[in-house]
Amino acid sequence: MSDHTATAHDKPAATHDSHGHDEHHGSVxxxxxxxxxxxxxxxxxxxxxxxxxxxxxxxxxxxxxxxxxxxxxxxxxxxxxxxxxxxxxxxxxxxxxxHLKQEKSSVWTPLLFTFFFVAGLFLLFAFAYADPIPGTIEWKH
Amino acid sequence: MEIPYTVHPRPDTGLANPKLGIWLFIASEVMLFGGLFAGYIFMRLGAEPWMWPQGWLNVPVGTFNTFILIASSVTIILSWECLKMRKYKAFKAWLAATWICGLAFLVVKLAYEWPTKFHHYGGYVKKEAAAKYEKYLGNKDTKDAKGSHVDGHETRKKYPRLFIGGHLDTDKDPDAQTAANVPLVTAAQLDAVLAMGATEQNAAKKAKLLANRAKALKQIVVRDLDIAILLKPNVTAEEKASVLHKMNTIHVHSVDAENGDPYDPSNDSAHFIPRPQKDVDHLVIEKADLYPGHGSFVPKLNTYLATYFMITGLHGAHVLAGCIVFIYFWLPIKGGAKLYTTNHAQLCNRIEVSGLFWHLVDLIWIFVFPLFYLL
Amino acid sequence: MAYAAIHTHEAHGHDDHDHHELGFWRKWVFATDHKVIGIQYLTTGLAFLLFGFMLMLLMRWSIAHGAQPLQGWFGAAMHTIFGNDVFVLTENFKMTDGSLISGYSLTSQGYNVFGAMHGTIMVFFGIVPIAMAGFGNFVMPLQIGAVDMAFPRLNMASYWSFFISCVFMVASFFVPGSAAQSGWTNYPPLAGIANFPGTLSADGDMLGVWTNGGTLWLLGMVFNITGSLLGSINFITTIVQLRAPGMTWGRLPFFCWAQFITAYLLVLAFPPLESAAVMNLFDRVFGSAFFMPTGLVVTTVTSAAGIVPAYSGGGSPILWQHLFWFLAHPEVYVLILPAIGMVTEIIACNSRKPIWGYKAMVGAILVLGFLSFIVWAHHMYMTGMGPKVSAFFQTTTILISVPSVILLTALLLSLWGGSIRFNTPMLFATAFLPMFGIGGLTGIPLAFNAIDLFMHDTYYVIGHFHYVVAPGTIFAIFAGCYHWYPKATGRMMSEFWGKVHFWGSLVSINCVFFPMLAQGMAGAHRRWYDGGAGSYSETLGNAIQWNGFMSKWAWVLGLFQLVFIYNFFWSLFRGKKVPNDNPWNATTLEWQTPTPPPHGNFIKPIHVYRAAYEYSVPGADKDYTPQDEPPAGEALPVPAKAPALAH
CATH class of the missing domain: 1.10.287 (Helix Hairpins)
Incomplete structure (x- = not known):
């Protein structure tokens, strides 16, 4: 087990890792x-x-x-x-x-864009669906 | 030169490389399933409301699958926590629980849910032929609370039930399912196919035409025995007619509850507990009486089943991929559980990243379950 | 501090990386080195670019000469390669002068095959693999000072996924019925029923469920998309995580910014097309009806006898168009952004001046990337979209021209007052600007619904987007080839043949594409396999004369590409050796490495001290200051290690 503790000490100061690897405290x-x-x-x-x-x-x-x-x-x-x-x-x-509650902005930012574009996908589809030129699109078969 | 590898977060972004990678992958997966669900929405909006099936899926089984997938999401995170706290045995146990749950999910899907659909048969009866199947459709009247027949209720009048479905006897006839999906064939059409290549003089062309005839016959006649009868040199008109009749009729040996007791109004809505199918001696449906697009419950039948098989199929592929990855990490091999002693931080990263993927699989299912099973 | 501490433990624990010289297979075939993968992408892409170009030459024959047969060995060779579905024996074809000739003519079905495959190959197998995956893989990690991509094995998987897709695409020419025929846009319902399983090829063979052009096209696209996704995830992670110490976002070379945005576009826009491709696969293989409207009839072997394999119907062809263009509009920017990135590098280097408006350009591509997701339906004005939706997409489309113009303006102004070196890469880069300008400006009328209804599917549209991608992106690709060739091979390409290649290409490519704009306005439709000679010569009037002119110049253009191919291989062995590691006197980091860069890229620790384009800094001892040159008089800090790869 000494090998493992060595690993723990080799790490850089884990300030950036909020849910970090602090295995010494608390029960499972x-x-x-x-x-x-x-x-x-x-x-x-x-x-x-x-x-x-x-x-x-x-x-x-x-x-x-x-x-x-x-x-x-x-x-x-x-x-x-x-x-x-x-x-x-x-x-x-x-x-x-x-863990999105405590995740970094590098994760959040692309995700926000993703949600925005998925919403765009749905809403603009729906928009196009709801506004056809009468008689041009047979939406229902 | 030595190319360095790292398992630790970069200070200014606060992220380890694989974590950013998996989040980008998740983003692309969100877009992928976004496209699929957009397809679902379009298919559903485009369908007549009364034609969009409800209650076709087995809700208790679906709920069970939801439970085990959520449970596996909990176990993978427990596994990761135990790993971080260096509880090796607990880590292995929770990880095993995760992939066992995943495999259980797949077994339920592939060994029960999908096969029952493949052996199921259904189609919409043409309005002019509905009277012939009134016994199974029950559009004329329904029963009241006391059990006596009364004039049918409003919904049924507005949207008459035209769907007739049940189980094919695939035990007796292994080809029943394929045969049920073949479109209607008339005697003249059958003769035209049989005549392919008959008058061709060029030997090479004739061989090709005959090969095409064989393929075409397999597609429309399906059963080898029937093809053999048709290809006999001295086939009689009666034999031909009997094969044709066999091709154009579907024998259903047990019908859905809705068709079994069509007069019960409660059969009009979805059911939590699936109602037992009712055995019938011999329900014979003629293909001529059905709208095109009848057959066993495969993607071909309608857009509902198409979206169902596609989305659950792709989701199932993700579950399978997750299970393979977890088993790889669980096995005591160099890139797997052995990393516990050689590079603990790397194993933590691996479990965390694959866990993130697994949660994605879970949350896709959280949308799939109500959309397909309940609503 | 943290950088220095990172590797102490695990770098020694693993002896499976790079301690021994890699064998041929690991070094050049199943490579994980980003430079080798970049070269793999480049060579595969260039081969496909040539292939797609040759398909176009055959199409141009058909447009100019209709069914006039190809004679002699050439026609016979085409027939042998492509089979009876594409080339059919024509005997005693009557020429206008009354003479009779025999040979092999391109069928109208064959024209459709070539049309579909030309588009697909050029976009998905030529330009994106070269401009994004090829140059991006080779240059980007060098420019940010990284030792490799963040996930080297994922990088390899990305290339091999792409390679499988190439195999599918090439194989699709050799199955019964030949390759896909429904255009690179693959619009259903045609996409669902062209090359339909159960139909007969010209040879009388029945098309298989999986082995038919349409299905193989879809399978190829699924693998292509998967490869692109893996690659883009790798690109973004590399740029975010592996920038060398000191390489802040503000110092990032513009090419890396362009790659960064491009990768985001691919990650977020490609998956909907993948889902659409899977749906279309379901339609073709399992007979579902995602994109198949009710009442569709397919002519198969049995339907010749009147038996109609019925679709359940209820599907929506428009759904495909939405999902397709949701990708394919961002794809336009995937095609152009890496090109703009390359041009920016080359213009800055060869005008010996910092880029004018670096921040504005970065802002512009960010806005461009964002807007590109909400403009897609301007490709769909003809589908019966109502005025409200049209107005929305019209507005966003006009908005997106603003960042494009910012980019072009900034690049033009970068030339102002520079001491320009007109070497071959610079010639291509400067020619890119007006060519891209024509391409962009001719697009603006198409953004308006009222004009688009008239212009839709005419040669005007073809001229417009070819100006963007052919003398636009492909010129940028050539510029990149000439510019980075010395870094990759250690030899310079021939300047003389480079200039021949440039001037020949510039003249002939304009003679090919400019008449298209006029022809389109005269009403020439893009899908006439005989160029309108059969039924529309009266409608077209004199504009039909341009067909022969454009075709001839297309073949001239092809001749000048032979010069490039010759130059490429000649220089590989006989080219002038580079005088030093930085032959162009450039500032960015890829020139601060040995030539060619070894596995691991840098032989010294890299620290970045300055912005990307410090050319002609007043008071400096030379007219360029490399990014890793420390400020004068400042004590050197402790060398820090470059950020490391993912485990």
Missing amino acids: LEHVKPYLIVGAALFLFTVITVALSYIHFDKIGIFVWAFDKIGVHGFTINIVIGMAVATFKVCLVGAWFM
Whole structure:
């Protein structure tokens, strides 16, 4: 084991490594507690997603009223809610499991652009879909 | 000269090389699946709402797969933490748990979910032929709570159920699935194919035409036995007709619950627990009664299955790649777990970076699961 | 301090790196050295550039002379290579003077094959591998003072993935039905049904499910894209992580900036095309209908008897166009940015002056890279896009011309007041500016919906983008070849033959492309295999006369490229030896290495003290000050090691 400790000492001062390799403090459980909590939350939200998909939101007045404000009707309400839950779960995975919470700007910046361009991909597709010259595009078969 | 290698972060960017590399890879993967999901959205928007299938996938199995993928995301991060804290045994155990979960996911997908679809059959009955299959479609009336037949409810009137589906008897007839996907063939068309090359004088051309005829027959007649009958020198009209009839009919030995009890309105929505299929003695569907684009549940059937197989297939390929990488790191070899003693920091990097990839695989599934199974 | 401490432990733990002389296979074939990989990309790319060019020469024959057969051994050779699908025996073809000739004519299907493969090969197998992967691999790590790319083995994987894609593309010419026919844009529904499995080739062979031109094209593209992605990830990581001490972002040579943005464009724009290619593969191989609208009929062997293999339908051909152009517009900047980078280096070096507006240029390519992602649908005005969407894409497209003009202006102003050395690389680099200018300015009318509806798919469009990529990017590539050749080989290329090559190319390439602009405005459509002579000669009027003129100059252009090929190989063995490691008296780091650079690049530790283009600094003892030259009178710091590669 002396070999390993030598490695640890050979490292440059680990100031830049916030979740660094400080193996001398705390128990495993203490370290991994946040991950276990997030994992449990992911399980819980999976159950919630499945449960939500059996509720017909378009039959519930308050939802119909609220989603009507943003122009969403019918089963689409279910899709919006389901996707919102999924996005929340993805944020949990990203923030905790992938450590985006404490990641460097060198990681953040390209990711922000990526999300921007993915959003562009979806939104501009939708934009083009929603604004055809009548009679020129047969969107539906 | 000696080319130096490093496992440590560069001070001014705060990143180790592989970590930046994997994040860029993740960015490109986000764009890749962005394109695929854009395809999904377009396909779904382009479909008639009532034609976009719901409840075709087995939700409990999908939920189970979601659970094991999330669990594997937790175990890989536990493995990494244990590695950093130099708990070798725990590190190995959690890593093994990760790739076992990954493989379990693939087994469920490839040994159960996909094959059940391949042996399944379905198609849309033409409106003019719907009366013939009314027993399985149930568009005229439904049952009320007491079980007596009443006038059908609104949705069914507006969007009549035209889909008929069930299981093919692939045990009895291994070619049933291929045969079901062949389009309708008339007697004249069959004769035209059989006549290919018959009058050709040039020997070389004739050989090519006959080779093409053999390939064409395999495509439309499928079963070797039937092809042999058709190619007999003294084939009778009855034999030909019987082969043609066999080609143009589909024998379904158990039908979906919706077709099994079409009068139950609850069959109109998706189901958490899949309902049992109902055995039928002999449901014979004529290809002539169906819209084109019927067949077994493969990408060819409709855009829903096409996107389903493509996205889950590519996702599955990522799971497989992740499993291979984890097994490589888990095995006591030079680039794997042996690094624990030779270069601990490098192994930490490797697990962290492959773990980031694994989380990506997980979060793609988090979108795939509701989109395909639930919504 | 941290730099110095990095390697103490693990550098000694691994004896598998570079302690022994590498064998031939590891050194030149399965190489991990960035310079060797760069040369591999360059040579493969140049070979494909030549191949794509020759396809074009055959197309130009068809455009100028229609079905007039190619006679003698040449026609027979073409027929032997490409088969009956592309060249068909024509006997007693009647010439205008009434004489009868026999030979092999290019079929209209063959014209489509060449059209599709010319575009694909030039863009994805010629220019990007040369300008980005070739020069980027060779020059960029040297310029930032790195010992190699950050992931040398990934670099090798990138090249070999590209190589597999090359094999697929070349192989596709030799399967029944020949190569893909649906254009480099591969638009469905044609892309779904051209070379369709189950149809018959001209020889009567049935096309296979996998072995047909269209499917092989898609497989080739999937490998090509994968290789590009691996390469770009490597480029970005290298530039971010492996800059030598002192090489701040502000001191980064502009070529590296251009490579950096280009790599980002590839990383973020290529994956949607990869997903689209997979969808199209599904359509072709598994019969799905992502891009296949309802009611499509494909003529196969069985459908000759009336049996129609039906698509389920419901797919959207427009979806392909969106996904394709989401890549392919940024791809335009992938083609041009490395070229601008190279030209910048060469202009700065040969005008003995710092680049005018370095910061503005860097800002311009950042904006250019960003905007290039949201302009794609200006290629799709004809698909029935409504006025709102058109207005959006029109606006962004006009916006993107602003950074392009900043780049061009800065480069032009860099020449002002310089003491210019007109050697061959500089000639090509200066010619790049007006050529790219013509290419860029002719694009502006196309940005407007109203004009584009008229110009769409005419020769005007062909002229426009060829001005950008042919006398634009390819001139820059030639400039780069002449400029960095001494560094890679230790010998100079011949100046005399270089100038012959330059003036010949400049004149003939303009004679090829300029008439296209006029012809396009007269209404010549880009996909007529006979140049419009068959059915549209009245519509075109006199403009049809240009077909023969352009074709002749295209063959002249080809002759002048032989000069380059001769010069390239002659100089390899007989060229003048370089007088020193820095024959052009340049400032950037690639000239501060031995010639050719050894594995590991630098023999001394590199520290960067100054900006990239310190030419003619007032008061300096010579007219260039290399980036690693310490300021006068300053004590040398402790030499720091260069940042290290990924493990």
